[in-house]
Amino acid sequence: MREATGRWGGVLKREIVESGAPVVIVAPTVTMDPEHPRAEAFAMHAGRLLAVGELDAVRAAVPQGTREVTLDGVVLPGLIDAHMHMQRGGLKALDQFPEGTDVDSYMERMLQTPHDPEWRDGEPTMEDRVEGLRRVQPLLHALGFTGVIDPAVTIDEMRGYQETKRRGALTMRTVAMPYPEIGTPEVPTVDEAITYLTGIGASTGFGDDVLRIGPIKVYYDGEGMKGEALLERPWRDGDDFTGVQRVPTEDFQRLVDFCADNGWGVGVHAVGGKAVAEASAAFARAAERASIDDLRFQLIHAYLEPSEESIRTATAAGVIASLQPSIAWNNLEGLIGRLGDRALGLNPVRSWIDAGARVAFGSDGPFFPFDPRLIVWHSMTRLARGVDAPASPEQAISLQEALAAYTVDAAWASMAEDRRGMLRAGMLADFTVIDVDPATCTAEDFRDATVLRTVVGGETVFQAPGA
Numbered sequence: 268m269r270e271a272t273g274r275w276g277g278v279l280k281r282e283i284v285e286s287g288a289p290v291v292i293v294a295p296t297v298t299m300d301p302e303h304p305r306a307e308a309f310a311m312h313a314g315r316l317l318a319v320g321e322l323d324a325v326r327a328a329v330p331q332g333t334r335e336v337t338l339d340g341v342v343l344p345g346l347i348d349a350h351m352h353m354q355r356g357g358l359k360a361l362d363q364f365p366e367g368t369d370v371d372s373y374m375e376r377m378l379q380t381p382h383d384p385e386w387r388d389g390e391p392t393m394e395d396r397v398e399g400l401r402r403v404q405p406l407l408h409a410l411g412f413t414g415v416i417d418p419a420v421t422i423d424e425m426r427g428y429q430e431t432k433r434r435g436a437l438t439m440r441t442v443a444m445p446y447p448e449i450g451t452p453e454v455p456t457v458d459e460a461i462t463y464l465t466g467i468g469a470s471t472g473f474g475d476d477v478l479r480i481g482p483i484k485v486y487y488d489g490e491g492m493k494g495e496a497l498l499e500r501p502w503r504d505g506d507d508f509t510g511v512q513r514v515p516t517e518d519f520q521r522l523v524d525f526c527a528d529n530g531w532g533v534g535v536h537a538v539g540g541k542a543v544a545e546a547s548a549a550f551a552r553a554a555e556r557a558s559i560d561d562l563r564f565q566l567i568h569a570y571l572e573p574s575e576e577s578i579r580t581a582t583a584a585g586v587i588a589s590l591q592p593s594i595a596w597n598n599l600e601g602l603i604g605r606l607g608d609r610a611l612g613l614n615p616v617r618s619w620i621d622a623g624a625r626v627a628f629g630s631d632g633p634f635f636p637f638d639p640r641l642i643v644w645h646s647m648t649r650l651a652r653g654v655d656a657p658a659s660p661e662q663a664i665s666l667q668e669a670l671a672a673y674t675v676d677a678a679w680a681s682m683a684e685d686r687r688g689m690l691r692a693g694m695l696a697d698f699t700v701i702d703v704d705p706a707t708c709t710a711e712d713f714r715d716a717t718v719l720r721t722v723v724g725g726e727t728v729f730q731a732p733g734a
């Protein structure tokens with residue numbers, strides 16, 4: 268076994284390490300490219316794909332004598348978690364887990380202690396942040412992830428990402444969403460949020476393929492499990508409490524208009540149907556003046572009673588549905604306790620896809636389960652923890668659709684649709700290898716699959732023991 272230090276400073280286990288020369292990977296490949304969905308092989312060089320297709324065609328595209336590596340398993344584009352609080356997960360990994368903890372133990376403990384603080388003693392230092400990221404990234408690579416969108420990044424977290432990148436240790440492609448926390452003493456209202464954003468001097472899209480600034484994060488309503496999501500109908504029969512609105516409607520519109528006019532996308536936490544309706548309407552009004560497509564506006568969560576009309580409005584405005592089936596899997600039982608049968612329709616992924624929306628999947632990890640195999644299985648079966656029957660099985664989606672939400676559409680949400688989420692010549696060599704074929708396997712097969720390898724920019728960042 269050969270070890271080498273990669274471009275990002277990580278110690279790579281062996282081979283596929285580029286020595287300046289192209290390499291051909293021979294393995295059945297799911298490209299997610301609608302024009303050529305399957306390939307037999309691909310060639311990569313300097314972190315990018317040179318050719319993808321039939322083996323003969325790939326061989327013809329590279330110099331004679333190019334090294335060939337045959338892999339067991341099936342290659343997929345690297346997965347992107349479109350809603351992952353990676354740095355917070357890193358701090359928790361550093362604070363509470365011994366070095367060498369494997370991903371299964373980490374996920375299990377995280378699921379049992381979602382509300383524990385990620386850092387128990389004072390404020391984490393910059394070293395802590397960097398070390399935390401060094402600790403957690405390999406765990407996420409072990410699940411097939413090559414990219415995340417961190418959906419609420421404070422100034423300290425932004426510095427943590429930047430310093431980790433500067434040291435060559437950010438192996439996960441990261442889109443960081445700035446978070447002016449409206450309602451705090453520093454940012455009491457939308458006006459201070461606008462000042463905050465203006466003061467950054469950069470906006471959505473700034474950065475590179477390792478670290479990029481995403482849309483901002485703002486809260487429209489409260490949390491579903493706290494019974495504070497803003498609904499059209501009261502939470503309980505017999506009273507009129509419909510939830511918590513965290514920004515007044517007119518202020519939200521003003522912030523959205525400022526953002527649309529100044530190069531900022533907006534990702535809005537909108538869980539309940541009324542929050543989704545009002546946020547969608549605000550986005551649609553901004554989109555009437557000029558396209559907001561490039562700014563990657565997103566509805567985040569949107570899982571409790573979004574109306575068909577809101578779904579149409581948001582989709583027509585080009586808004587991404589950033590959905591976390593993990594929350595549905597985790598919370599369905601509890602929400603049935605609060606809402607009865609109303610909860611069964613939660614997270615209507617099928618409705619979004621049928622409306623033509625771009626649906627990006629994420630987990631809200633590490634506070635919710637973030638194993639993509641579980642999330643894909645849940646999305647196909649609509650089975651949730653602690654509940655016997657599928658919830659609104661008509662909202663189930665196919666494996667192909669679930670993979671699209673983790674690849675092409677999550678890449679769109681990451682402003683990287685021409686470089687990631689698909690395996691096509693010219694795109695980045697980000698991929699993962701699993702031991703099942705998504706074209707033929709069942710939901711259960713996928714849930715039980717083994718991730719064999721994960722590669723970012725042509726470099727192996729995870730390799731299963733013995734693979």
Ligand SMILES: [Zn+2]
Pocket residue numbers: 350352418631
């Ligand atoms: Zn979140």
